[in-house]
Amino acid sequence: MSEDRPPLPPFTRESAIEKVRAAENAWNSCDPERVSLAYTADSYWRNRAEFLKGRAEIVAFLTRKWRRELDYRLIKELWVFAGDRIAVRFAYEFHDDSGNWFRAYGNENWEFDGHGLMRRRFASINDLPIGEADRLFKWDCSASRPADHPGLSELGL
Numbered sequence: 001m002s003e004d005r006p007p008l009p010p011f012t013r014e015s016a017i018e019k020v021r022a023a024e025n026a027w028n029s030c031d032p033e034r035v036s037l038a039y040t041a042d043s044y045w046r047n048r049a050e051f052l053k054g055r056a057e058i059v060a061f062l063t064r065k066w067r068r069e070l071d072y073r074l075i076k077e078l079w080v081f082a083g084d085r086i087a088v089r090f091a092y093e094f095h096d097d098s099g100n101w102f103r104a105y106g107n108e109n110w111e112f113d114g115h116g117l118m119r120r121r122f123a124s125i126n127d128l129p130i131g132e133a134d135r136l137f138k139w140d141c142s143a144s145r146p147a148d149h150p151g152l153s154e155l156g157l
Contacts, residue, residue, distance in 0.1 A: 005038060005116035009084035016081035019116075020088050024076040025144040032062035040119040047123045069094035073137035075145060077152045079107070086110045091157050093130070093137045101135060102127045105157070 007015035026035045036055040045052040045061075052061055066072060074092035081087070088108050095101045106125035113119050136155055139146050 003115065008114065008116040009112050011081045011083070011086060013078075013081070016086050017078050019086060019112075020076050020078045023088075024074055024090075027074050027076075028072070028142065028144055030066045030072055030142050032059040032066070035062055038118055039121070040113055040117045043117075043119055043121065045121045045123070047121070048125050068096065070097065071095055071141045073139065073141065073145070075137065075149075075152050075155075075157075076108075084112045084114075086112075089152065091137075091152055093135055095132075099132075101130045101132050103130050103134075103136075104128070 007018050011019065023038065026038060029035070036058045039055060039058055042054055043052075043058065045058065047061065050061065052058055069092075072092060072094045074090060076088045076090040079087040079089050086109075088110070089106070090108065091103055091105050093101065093103050104125050104127045106123055108124075109120075109122045110118050111120040136157075137145075137149075139149060
C-alpha cells in the first residue's frame with residue numbers, strides 16, 4: 001500500500017506548480033534516497049539514452065549522477081498539465097571534477113499514480129559548456145532555490 005504524496009492528480013494549475021516545485025526542491029538536495037521516494041516502487045524512466053526501472057535503479061543512477069555533476073543546482077518550470085500528467089522544462093548548472101561548468105537544458109514528461117507518486121518519467125537533456133562567469137544559479141548548494149530567485153522565464157532561459 002502506497003502512502004499519499006500530495007498534491008494528488010487530477011492536477012490544477014496551482015497543484016501542478018506545487019508538484020513541480022516539490023520535485024525541484026528534492027532534486028536540489030542531491031539526496032538519491034529522498035528523491036527516489038517521489039516515485040513508485042516500479043517507476044519507469046528514460047533519462048537521455050538510459051532506461052531505468054524501480055527505485056533501486058533510480059538511486060544508483062542519481063548517486064552516479066551527483067558524483068559527476070558537482071555543485072548541482074536546478075530550476076524546473078511547469079510547461080503543461082492534464083489529469084495525472086505534467087510536462088516541465090528545466091535547466092541545471094554543475095561543474096565536473098576539472099572545474100568545467102555546464103548548463104543542461106531539458107524537458108520531462110511525468111505520469112503519476114493516484115497516490116501522487118510518479119510512475120513514468122521521460123527526460124530529454126542537452127548540455128552546454130559555460131564559463132563560471134556565465135552561471136546564473138548561485139544559491140547555496142544542496143538547498144532549495146530561494147523564493148526570490150528568478151525562474152527560467154524570468155532568466156530568459
